[in-house]
Amino acid sequence: MGKLRDAMQRDMELKNFSPKTMRCYLYWMSRYALHYRKPPDELGDSDIKAFLHFLRKEKKAAQSSMNQAYSALKFFYETTLGRPWNGAQIPRCKRGRRLPVILSREEVQSILSTTENLKHLTILATIYSGGLRLSEAAELRLSDIDSQRMLIHVRGKGDKDRYTLLGKKALDVLRAYWKAYRPSDYLFPSRRPDKPLSVSTIQKIFEASHRKSGVGKPASVHTLRHCFATHLLESGCDVYYIQRLMGHSSVRTTSVYLHVTRKNLTDIVSPIDTLELPEKPPILPVGSACHESSF
Numbered sequence: 354m355g356k357l358r359d360a361m362q363r364d365m366e367l368k369n370f371s372p373k374t375m376r377c378y379l380y381w382m383s384r385y386a387l388h389y390r391k392p393p394d395e396l397g398d399s400d401i402k403a404f405l406h407f408l409r410k411e412k413k414a415a416q417s418s419m420n421q422a423y424s425a426l427k428f429f430y431e432t433t434l435g436r437p438w439n440g441a442q443i444p445r446c447k448r449g450r451r452l453p454v455i456l457s458r459e460e461v462q463s464i465l466s467t468t469e470n471l472k473h474l475t476i477l478a479t480i481y482s483g484g485l486r487l488s489e490a491a492e493l494r495l496s497d498i499d500s501q502r503m504l505i506h507v508r509g510k511g512d513k514d515r516y517t518l519l520g521k522k523a524l525d526v527l528r529a530y531w532k533a534y535r536p537s538d539y540l541f542p543s544r545r546p547d548k549p550l551s552v553s554t555i556q557k558i559f560e561a562s563h564r565k566s567g568v569g570k571p572a573s574v575h576t577l578r579h580c581f582a583t584h585l586l587e588s589g590c591d592v593y594y595i596q597r598l599m600g601h602s603s604v605r606t607t608s609v610y611l612h613v614t615r616k617n618l619t620d621i622v623s624p625i626d627t628l629e630l631p632e633k634p635p636i637l638p639v640g641s642a643c644h645e646s647s648f
Contacts, residue, residue: 357394358382361433368432378425385426394434401426402443409446419446453579454570455613461580463566464559473558475530476541476550480574482523483507484581484599487556487574491549493540495531500524509600517598582610 358379365375385404386393408414408422423445431438456464461481468474480490483505497506503524504516536542539549559574582595596607 357392357429357433361429364432365428377421378428381422381425382429384422393429398439398442401430405443405446416446452609452613454572454576455583456568456570456572456576456580458584460566460568460570461577463568464562467565468558468562470558471526471530471533472541473562475526476555476558477562477574477577478523478526479505479540481577481581482520483517484578484585485517486578486600487552491541491552491555493549494538495536495540497540498524498527507600513600513602515597515600517600579610579613582607583614586610586614 361382362375362379365378370378382393385396385401388404388407389396389400405419405423405426408419414422423443427438430436465474465477465481468477476490479485479493480487485493485505485507486509489507489509492508493505497508498519499506499516500519503519503521505519507515507517509515537546539546541550541555542548543550543554556574559572559577563572578599582599585595585598586592592607592611593604595610596604599607601607
């Protein structure tokens with residue numbers, strides 16, 4: 354793409370996109386250009402639509418990949434080229450909704466209890482305490498722990514900083530960890546003190562503890578983030594507060610936890626149960642059939 358690639362990258366940098374998003378968008382634009390072997394500015398709506406259809410039907414692309422490709426193309430044509438985007442003619446792949454796996458408090462307790470290495474325990478406890486994303490936990494610095502206000506400063510996706518919860522028990526573990534390891538910059542450094550622990554290492558830490566705990570549900574380290582939100586909701590925390598703690602742009606993203614919480618329909622009291630009804634059933638009219646209830 355050459356100049357077009359440079360122009361698109363500049364536009365994404367001006368929009369303050371994350372490096373990961375920029376790499377993703379540029380990848381899909383390269384795929385698109387190679388598919389037609391033409392510069393993308395020479396292609397139009399019918400070409401975009403045909404390419405997306407090709408990804409879906411021929412390449413069997415996952416829904417997430419379809420949406421990434423769609424967003425990359427939309428950004429390029431709408432922002433970089435300044436063309437109107439015909440959303441009616443170029444439909445986006447409809448999002449499905451998969452509910453996340455949620456562990457009970459007892460299952461989280463089991464995983465943490467089987468984590469014998471102090472550094473490993475501190476990482477997992479901190480993630481669950483604040484509902485952190487994997488990358489957010491890896492990038493934590495010592496200065497991000499605010500023990501006075503019991504908060505964790507999180508540098509979230511797209512430079513969207515936020516504060517989330519620092520539990521008392523998590524702070525106790527963090528203090529023991531600091532005394533033993535004395536990190537100076539990154540809270541969880543790798544073997545090189547100036548580099549954070551890799552996300553793949555943290556994933557392996559969770560997998561080992563999950564396997565050792567005997568918890569049968571499929572889970573990843575990201576499951577601890579889902580558990581944080583769901584357990585808060587079950588404790589009565591307002592969904593809008595949870596949205597802020599999780600760093601979600603929209604409450605619609607947070608509302609998925611409404612579907613996995615144990616506060617389901619069986620916990621809702623019918624309004625009739627707030628009334629006083631007659632103890633004796635009404636007298637049946639003469640001649641009416643009376644059968645035993647099937648309930």
